[in-house]
Amino acid sequence: MGRLGTLSAGAFLGALGAVCYLAVLTGSPGGLILAFFAQLPLFAAGLWLGVGSALTAGITASVVVLAEGGPSAGAAFAAVNAAPVVLLTRQALLARSGPDGGLEWYPAGLLVAWLSGLGLAGLAAAVAFLGGPSGIETYLNNLLAPLFDRLASDSEANRAALVRALALVTPGTVAASWMTMSASNAILAQGVLARLGKAWRPSPDLAGLTLPIWPSMLLAAAAVLAVLGGTACFLGVNLLIVLSVPFCLAGLAVLHTAVRRLPRPQFPLVAFYVLAGLFGWPLVVIAVIGALDAPLGLRRRFAPIEIDRRKIE
Numbered sequence: 001m002g003r004l005g006t007l008s009a010g011a012f013l014g015a016l017g018a019v020c021y022l023a024v025l026t027g028s029p030g031g032l033i034l035a036f037f038a039q040l041p042l043f044a045a046g047l048w049l050g051v052g053s054a055l056t057a058g059i060t061a062s063v064v065v066l067a068e069g070g071p072s073a074g075a076a077f078a079a080v081n082a083a084p085v086v087l088l089t090r091q092a093l094l095a096r097s098g099p100d101g102g103l104e105w106y107p108a109g110l111l112v113a114w115l116s117g118l119g120l121a122g123l124a125a126a127v128a129f130l131g132g133p134s135g136i137e138t139y140l141n142n143l144l145a146p147l148f149d150r151l152a153s154d155s156e157a158n159r160a161a162l163v164r165a166l167a168l169v170t171p172g173t174v175a176a177s178w179m180t181m182s183a184s185n186a187i188l189a190q191g192v193l194a195r196l197g198k199a200w201r202p203s204p205d206l207a208g209l210t211l212p213i214w215p216s217m218l219l220a221a222a223a224v225l226a227v228l229g230g231t232a233c234f235l236g237v238n239l240l241i242v243l244s245v246p247f248c249l250a251g252l253a254v255l256h257t258a259v260r261r262l263p264r265p266q267f268p269l270v271a272f273y274v275l276a277g278l279f280g281w282p283l284v285v286i287a288v289i290g291a292l293d294a295p296l297g298l299r300r301r302f303a304p305i306e307i308d309r310r311k312i313e
Contacts, residue, residue: 010053013041014060021061021077022068036181039081043189046089048198054089058082084118084182092186093200108204109211115179116215116246123175123242133234136167168234172241179245207256207299211246216294219243244287251290258302 021038023031042061046054062082066074091114094106130136141163193199222243225236255272259265276282293299 006049006053007056009049010045010056011060013045013053014057015064017041017057017081018061018064018068018077021065021081025069037185037188038077039085039182039185040189042082042085043089043186044193046085047092047186047190047200048193050200051086051090051093054086058086080122080178087118088114088182088186095201105201105204108206108209111204112183112209112246112249113212113215115183116243118182119175119179119242119245120239122178123171123238126171126174127238130171133167133231136170137163140166140170168237169241172238175238175242176245179242183245183249206249206253207260209249209253211250211294213294215243215246216291219247219291244284247290248283248287249290250293251286251288254289254293254298254302255286257299261302 017038017040020034020041023034025031038061042054042057045057058078059082062074062078065077088111091106092111095103098104127136130139141159144163144166190199190203194203218239222236222239225232226240227233228236256265256269259268262268272282272286276286289298
């Protein structure tokens with residue numbers, strides 16, 4: 001595909017992403033679902049045609065959102081959706097020559113680390129913008145005031161306790177939700193392109209995902225902060241929520257490694273993902289397993305015998 005075709009494809013996919021994003025204005029549940037996939041066309045542009053196409057798609061989508069929703073909406077889309085897609089796509093397409101002369105692509109674990117860094121940066125920006133825990137409580141209290149007015153029987157003490165509880169977890173929950181959305185769209189875009197034979201790079205093996213050391217160190221610090229009171233507890237709890245995403249992916253890597261011992265690994269994987277989609281709590285368990293992987297060497301213990309032999313050789 002020539003340069004003009006690449007730009008045209010990027011612009012088209014960017015416009016498609018903007019349409020998905022603006023569907024939320026309809027107020028329907030279907031609009032919310034489409035908005036969740038607003039990054040999908042942008043990732044598809046980059047993982048198919050390169051970083052330049054991702055940039056074209058991001059600019060196009062931001063301009064369309066700006067024209068329809070105003071400067072604030074356009075800026076928010078560019079910061080929350082377009083810019084992260086371009087950055088993550090750039091990292092994903094990095095490669096170097098290996099010892100055997102083949103290409104070594106940027107590791108999946110480092111991509112997850114970049115995603116985690118973006119989530120943490122977003123968490124810090126949101127907390128600073130809203131004025132810390134007290135500012136978040138004020139914002140939520142004003143936001144939920146109409147609901148509280150309908151629940152006239154609820155006491156002021158109960159309302160204050162509810163707002164405090166929500167303020168404690170809201171920033172981290174929003175950041176973790178964004179990280180989950182971005183990872184889902186990137187994985188889906190790569191999977192579709194790989195099946196069509198259009199992916200720029202081969203799909204990473206989830207079982208080989210290895211996180212760098214800093215998320216584990218930050219997790220330990222967050223656990224200590226979470227048992228303290230005041231602002232330290234607020235920071236610790238939200239850090240734990242954000243870090244649950246990369247460690248959930250690390251736990252899935254352990255799961256994918258362990259089931260390879262079985263003659264038909266697809267069946268337990270399907271069962272797990274169905275249970276996780278229906279109930280959610282299996283993801284909490286898998287995140288704990290992901291956090292224990294590095295210190296306990298779980299993946300090495302669960303690895304198929306033939307992999308262990310290869311390592312010995």
